[in-house]
Amino acid sequence: MVTASILLVFVAGACTTSVDGEPGAKLPITVTNAPKGPVPQGLEKFYSQGLTWDSCDGYAKTDYDRQAMRSKDLQCTHLTVPLDYAKPDGDTVKLGVLRRPARKSSERIGSLVINPGGPGAAGLSTAAALADANDTLADRFDFVGFDPRGVGSSEPNVECLTDQEMDAERADDAELDVTPAGVRKQEDEAKSFGQECEENTKFGPGMLANIGTRDVAKDLDILRSALGDEKLTYLGYSYGTRIGSTYAETFPNNVRALVLDGALDPSQSPVDEVVAQGAGFQKAFDDFVAWCVKQDDCALGKDQNGALKAFQDLVRPLAKNPVQVSDGRRLSYEDATTGVVQALYSEQLWDRLNSGLTGLKQNDGDTLMQLADLYMERDSDGEYSTTQDVFTAVRCVDDPRITDPNEALEVARQYKAAAPFLDDGNPPVGVLDACAYWPVPNTSEPHVPNVPGLPKVLVVSTTNDPATPYEAGVALAKGLGGGLLTYEATQHTAFLQGNKCVDEAGVKYLTDLQLPKEGTRCKP
Numbered sequence: 029m030v031t032a033s034i035l036l037v038f039v040a041g042a043c044t045t046s047v048d049g050e051p052g053a054k055l056p057i058t059v060t061n062a063p064k065g066p067v068p069q070g071l072e073k074f075y076s077q078g079l080t081w082d083s084c085d086g087y088a089k090t091d092y093d094r095q096a097m098r099s100k101d102l103q104c105t106h107l108t109v110p111l112d113y114a115k116p117d118g119d120t121v122k123l124g125v126l127r128r129p130a131r132k133s134s135e136r137i138g139s140l141v142i143n144p145g146g147p148g149a150a151g152l153s154t155a156a157a158l159a160d161a162n163d164t165l166a167d168r169f170d171f172v173g174f175d176p177r178g179v180g181s182s183e184p185n186v187e188c189l190t191d192q193e194m195d196a197e198r199a200d201d202a203e204l205d206v207t208p209a210g211v212r213k214q215e216d217e218a219k220s221f222g223q224e225c226e227e228n229t230k231f232g233p234g235m236l237a238n239i240g241t242r243d244v245a246k247d248l249d250i251l252r253s254a255l256g257d258e259k260l261t262y263l264g265y266s267y268g269t270r271i272g273s274t275y276a277e278t279f280p281n282n283v284r285a286l287v288l289d290g291a292l293d294p295s296q297s298p299v300d301e302v303v304a305q306g307a308g309f310q311k312a313f314d315d316f317v318a319w320c321v322k323q324d325d326c327a328l329g330k331d332q333n334g335a336l337k338a339f340q341d342l343v344r345p346l347a348k349n350p351v352q353v354s355d356g357r358r359l360s361y362e363d364a365t366t367g368v369v370q371a372l373y374s375e376q377l378w379d380r381l382n383s384g385l386t387g388l389k390q391n392d393g394d395t396l397m398q399l400a401d402l403y404m405e406r407d408s409d410g411e412y413s414t415t416q417d418v419f420t421a422v423r424c425v426d427d428p429r430i431t432d433p434n435e436a437l438e439v440a441r442q443y444k445a446a447a448p449f450l451d452d453g454n455p456p457v458g459v460l461d462a463c464a465y466w467p468v469p470n471t472s473e474p475h476v477p478n479v480p481g482l483p484k485v486l487v488v489s490t491t492n493d494p495a496t497p498y499e500a501g502v503a504l505a506k507g508l509g510g511g512l513l514t515y516e517a518t519q520h521t522a523f524l525q526g527n528k529c530v531d532e533a534g535v536k537y538l539t540d541l542q543l544p545k546e547g548t549r550c551k552p
Contacts, residue, residue: 056080058080074108076253088181089413124180124182131166136168141263144268148416150413165535184231185414191410215460237425259284261538269504277479289523290520327382353394358393368396370403424466429470436458440459485511486533491518513533527552
């Protein structure tokens with residue numbers, strides 16, 4: 029236990045009096061903090077490591093990263109953590125970290141560490157994009173984003189499929205072949221996927237076994253200490269809420285404040301989670317239809333009751349007759365529905381979705397393909413981020429697997445019933461996915477958090493959130509004994525996205541640790 033700290037500052041290439049690196053400070057700046065808070069045995073060197081903040085050149089890995097990370101006020105570094113916390117003297121991995129220092133150092137509270145979810149989403153560009161979303165937070169907090177292990181600028185990345193293999197998989201529509209031979213092919217590909225992840229990723233099974241939320245939460249505590257914060261202030265979106273709740277369970281005495289927005293239900297089984305998400309997207313699709321039929325140019329016509337059939341009639345033929353797009357690829361059924369799902373995350377994309385469906389009626393698949401590329405994180409040059417690979421890798425170690433074809437069949441039945449707009453017209457079949465064949469065991473199980481004495485946390489839940497249903501936020505707030513802020517809208521997550529009511533409540537909590545009044549509801 030380290031009860032006192034000494035701040036040492038080493039400056040290379042510049043003279044500065046700022047230990048925290050004010051915006052515009054000359055770089056690089058090396059800051060070494062003695063460990064902050066309790067240090068788990070054997071991890072002293074990680075908790076006391078110095079961070080050398082420098083330019084973010086080379087840290088951006090995607091088109092979106094490069095756009096979001098253009099500011100000269102951003103600083104980047106790498107944090108070293110153990111590959112396997114049971115072997116702290118063994119191999120290590122590096123996490124990419126970004127910060128935009130607080131604009132008013134005299135009023136600085138500390139670091140606001142942000143995770144955008146996924147699992148598999150990179151955090152650097154999210155922190156950069158949000159850094160000026162609210163003046164109060166920008167003045168008083170360093171905005172800090174990190175790429176979790178295996179992701180983005182972290183080293184090594186989890187790597188499974190090549191860019192060419194990803195394109196081929198998206199174009200294949202193999203899941204539409206429900207014959208016994210088709211099911212065998214899908215399961216062979218699922219098994220092969222895990223093998224490719226193991227073979228193409230540095231440290232192989234060691235990396236895959238330690239990629240889950242259990243380990244990311246431990247990385248987050250090392251980051252907290254290296255940043256010089258006694259307590260963690262954290263903003264987690266979507267899957268990032270699971271990182272936050274896991275951190276709270278693992279390090280309850282190290283929490284200052286947690287905003288958990290778009291929550292996963294902590295006790296929900298993977299089966300129930302998939303079905304609930306399907307129902308959530310169906311509700312968002314129904315809301316889109318209700319909006320669309322009021323427009324003069326709705327691609328699905330003017331009859332709200334007939335819109336589902338109109339949509340199915342439009343996308344189902346792609347299974348046999350994909351549509352050519354301008355870059356030479358062909359829009360498959362899978363890509364078309366992926367593009368639709370991407371647009372259902374936010375009402376701001378409904379105009380674009382309607383344009384994409386209108387284009388499809390004219391054999392133009394470009395807009396839906398662009399939406400699908402956005403979801404899959406495919407750059408304009410045809411390169412993919414590692415998000416989809418990491419998504420599977422994390423989920424396969426975070427949750428128990430479905431290895432019984434009969435259980436898989438029941439999931440397929442329930443999902444088709446919950447989300448008829450994604451019903452491809454084929455009978456449900458019990459296909460085992462990649463997790464059934466994953467080369468390492470799972471390291472976590474769904475459960476209700478038990479964190480007595482945890483400081484009050486704030487859960488934000490949106491009534492018609494398609495990806496993380498509202499009830500999941502209610503369950504998480506109850507499980508953590510925290511406050512619940514309700515946003516009445518159809519979108520995924522809400523904080524720092526322009527709603528004054530939501531933002532004011534969240535900012536008040538982060539700065540003053542004051543929760544909104546119980547039962548507070550915000551509207552667009």
